[in-house]
Amino acid sequence: MTSPLDLSLITGPIPVVATVAGAVALLSLAVRKDRAWRTRVLPIVVAACAVLVAGVTFVVDHVWKPWPEPLPPVLAVWAGAALVAACLAVARLRAGRWYWRILGVLAALVVLASAGTAANAHFGLYPTSRAVLDVFANNRVGLDEAARPPSSVVEVPAGGKLAGVWRKPAGLPDKGTVSETAIPGAFKARPAWIYLPPAYAAASRPRLPVLVLLAGQPGAPRDWFDAGRLAGRMDAFAREHDGLAPIVVAADQLGARMANPLCLDSKLGQSETYLARDVPEWIKRRLTVDGRREAWTIAGLSQGGTCALQLAVRAPDVYGNFIDLTGQREPSLGSRAETVKAAFGGDEAAFTRVNPMHILARQRFPQTAGVIVAGRDDRNYGPAAAEVFQACRTAGMDVQWKELPGGHDWTVWRTGLYDSLPWLATRTGLSS
Template sequence: MASLLDWSLIDGAVPAGLTFAGGAAFAVLLADGRRVWWRRILPLVLLGMLVLGVLIEVLVNQVWRPFADRVPTNTTLWITMIVGALVLGVLRALPQRWPARIGIALAVVVLAVCGVADINRYFGQFPTVGALFGSGQGPTTDLSQAAKPAASTVVVPPGKALSEVWQPPADLPAQGTVSEVTIPSSAGFNTRTGRVYLPPAYQATPRPKLPVLVLLAGQPGSPSDWLGPGQLATTMDKYAADNRGLAPIVVLPDHLGSELANPLCLDSKLGAAETYLAKDVPNWIRQNLQADPDPQAWSIGGLSQGGTCGLQLAVRAPEVYRNFIDISGQREPSLGTRKDTVNAAFGGDEAAFKRVNPLDILATAKFPRTAGLIVVGNKDGEFRPQQQDVLKACRRAGMQVDWLEIPGPHNWVVWRPALAQAMPWLAQHTGLTPR
């Protein structure tokens, strides 16, 4: 029998039970015998909910546009439902005595929990109860302890992969380590605390010089997203267990600056995000970690806006990153529309945007030494066509690009397994395993 922490929040008994409880709670909020309730109060509240839903769609998705992705209809509906439930609860409770008021308040809380749970089901953010409470993120270790310099390193002969010469010691740890790190910007780009995953093999002496994967969250997002909802430590530990402790070093920098910011991974009026990822982060890695220095062993990737960013850096800094993993990315860096993007980032200078836009660059330049993996959900109606355009542009530019389609829409149901399924491809293209 599965433990409580293993209970699924995506399908099965828990979501079904919450749906039933939410329906019962909504029935409690509606159950008022007053004639004025059915003729005036309830219709006005329902009308207000409809107006709120329209306002969210217009003001958030069309005017403000704080996110690279639009707020989905599922989320809009539940926001209006929860607000409506709160209003109904207050209006139902006013003429009641305290025992009834407590029951009505509980109904509002149950409906709100049901709404939050259903939004989580839509995004796949927390697949289990354990994930909700932070399990699977891996132990946090001070980097000064986890990344002590090794006296010697493994020498890999030309033409060989690291796995072909690697001999793990008997006392190799079963798990990797996760450390919080501060990666400074040379150009004043504001960043939050980053994370670094070091696989078990990093603790060995002689130390294997492992490949590097710089992995980016979506927007809104933070570096810890790949550890929490993304279950990165669990995924990488499993890969390492199947490969005698070997796995890439994974660096999770902050490429946004704040949860709602979107500097587009460009050097523009919005910040020096490109310089941060193309120079500052690689320099920090070289100074603080013993990694494979060959650009062929370096990759950058991410999900959604972070996937777009991975493509951008592969095109803009191919001397640093020879490989990229674009998971559910966009056709181009965007704040909603091309006009809004150009105005915000370059003061309306379309030519300046085209000089840094990956598809415009790919139309005229060749990248025969760059490899990419483009991943998307087969039910992602908005981003799948954009990824197909990216695939065609990359192949026309001479890149070695593969396509991976995973069952699901634009959410963690796709992004979480995407990393695990990308690992064999990544290992072969970075010299970790033979091709």
Template sequence: MAPLEWSLLHGKVPIATGIAAAAGMGWLLYRAARGRVRRGLVAGGAAVTLSAAGGWCVDHVWRPFPDPLPLAVLGWVAFGLAGAGLAIVCWPKAGWRRRGTAVLAAAATVLGGALAINALYGQYGTLRSALGLRPANQIGIDDVAPHARRTVEAGPDRPLAQVWHRPARLADAGRLLSASIPGRRSGFAARPAWVYLPPAYLAAERPVLPVLVLLSGQPGSPRDWIDGGRVDQVMDRFARDHDGLAPLVVIPDALGSLMANPLCLDSRLGNAETYLSEDVPAWVRAHFDVDPSFRHWAVGGYSYGGTCALQLGVRRPDRYATLLDISGQSEPTLGDRAGTVKAAFGGDAAAFTRVNPLDIMAAQRFPDTAALVVAGRDDKDYGPQQRTVRAACERAGMAVQWWELPGGHTWEVWGAGLVVAVPRLAVRMGITAS
């Protein structure tokens, strides 16, 4: 296996890095203990203080995302800072060899802390994804004809799997491509989207596929579903068991920038709702052979993206008849309702209530909508909110399916949430009968 494909989450790389980090910290502590104990204690205390102060500023001053930083993250940040601080302590009156060793030891602690934080979230699976390099299975949008000469469509009462026949020659895996989806109606300035094309779509006679729109968390980017969720691998596994069939997956930008939070609404923060419900579907239909019936379209996401999926499923059931809410919140938020109403609606609480999904579901029924809701068993913040969402969807008459999976607010749950939902999505989207 090429080094770029080595796993950063399991196996030799994290093990070797962990050993190097422990050895580096041990050497730095040993050197600091030889006549520089007081300075070493100061360096360690400063690392803990800086980490705690930084976490407080992020959570209470900057507030780039609604949930607080986990203590484990702050602990690993302090570990890396302590390594750097101890290297500085060891620098005076040391020869160049020991100085070089101190730099390497500090680098090992910083890298070890970074990989430990990555492992907590499961964000980057390989060195390729961590470096943001081009995925190995990526093609250009110009490599795929927008419309095939021959297509296969599902019948009115027959799923696609019953009318599609696997050709003799078929790609063994799907492909990814990146493209810009302009906000023609919304004016929303989105970053490039990603699209997954299953193997069947690459055939000469292609099936007319349903569409799954997936949304990232916040902070985040569309590529997070590839790096953290391995969506192409999830869909490839499903396709291998279904003659190359899987949904065409579109991952648009629902934020505008890494740290932005437009709440997936049309407000003074941006017209994200119009972008996702009008601009994105129009672009997809213009560039791909997809099912023209929005009854077979679904929207899903995790964290912010899960909240967004709930909003779109409730606000625009004419576009998305199925929603997949993984670890979402009970309402769109910038941290608290008062601050959200002030920032997005100029203090108009009634305007927020008119677009808040739980308020809408309290007054309206959705018998034609399916809600797939996933929560992390150890997610103390978002888990209870997901139970509230589940109950609200049931009261509103939606067909609800619920999963509570092992893990917290990380890719351990988000990735697994997509895996367990795909078979149910396939039925709802007209791919399979059961």
């Protein structure tokens, strides 16, 4: 039988039950026989909360603008519902018997939980309750312990593939390791999260391909391990390939959860230099990796997908492959004018020199391969992904197009990355 912890939090009965429970709990808070409650307290609370949520939404979308796209309406609706529930529960504390006060607080908590479930379902963030609980589990090991020097290295003949010479040794662990460590460089980045596959634990270690993975904005490197469920999915891939899987380095291209330096070298920071020079040099110095560009892949979701495309055209000698998971058409802080002003002081020419779409229009990349993923219901980024795909094809790239069910959410990002692993394994020499 399926464990309750493995039931979907994104589709199926749980989101439906949570929505119904939230509506019932909110209604129970709103209904009272007291005439003053119906004519004064309830209308004032609802109106005040509506104005507050509308004001916050306006400030976020039009003043602060921490990300290019506006807040999804479903979040504003549920935020308003949770705020109304909290205010009504507080108002109920001033009158009534003690057990009604307790029930009021519990009802407000139900509405809050329903709002959280709705937000999670909208973004596809945590697929199951087990995924939520795993956020609190600390299964990381120190990199010094996980990446001890090997006794020897499995070398692949020129033109050969690792799968052709690798033989799984006895006693190889079933799971890889997860570590967190700082990667110094020109950009003030947060610590990277690193996955080393089971094969890395072999005394005679293979030189493994590298996947540099980027989260979206707002986001952090560990997002791929929490919402992305990366360690478990890579372990499953390794079990099917005699312990082989790419080394995954979830690096930080943002500097802070809400920041967006656009993966460029600009007034906003040296994010491009960090990803094109500092991170690869550190990986090659610290880990046993295949140094060929064909064995290196840059991938990311949303803003990280835009960044992956940027690095593919700005550092093609480092990254031979890329995976763009619902990225933007170009680096953006909302509009072209706002982006150019913030990053380059209004110098449009400086922006076009580094904008991937302009580069693809004037340069060819026949040795670069990629996958571009779009969500079928992603109205903001889906058309942009189609434009990027055509531009890459025109520039001579070997690119694949994947359109998946879903929107701009983790259901698309998880599937898009993990369904690309067989292609990636073939491309990097991990399998034949």
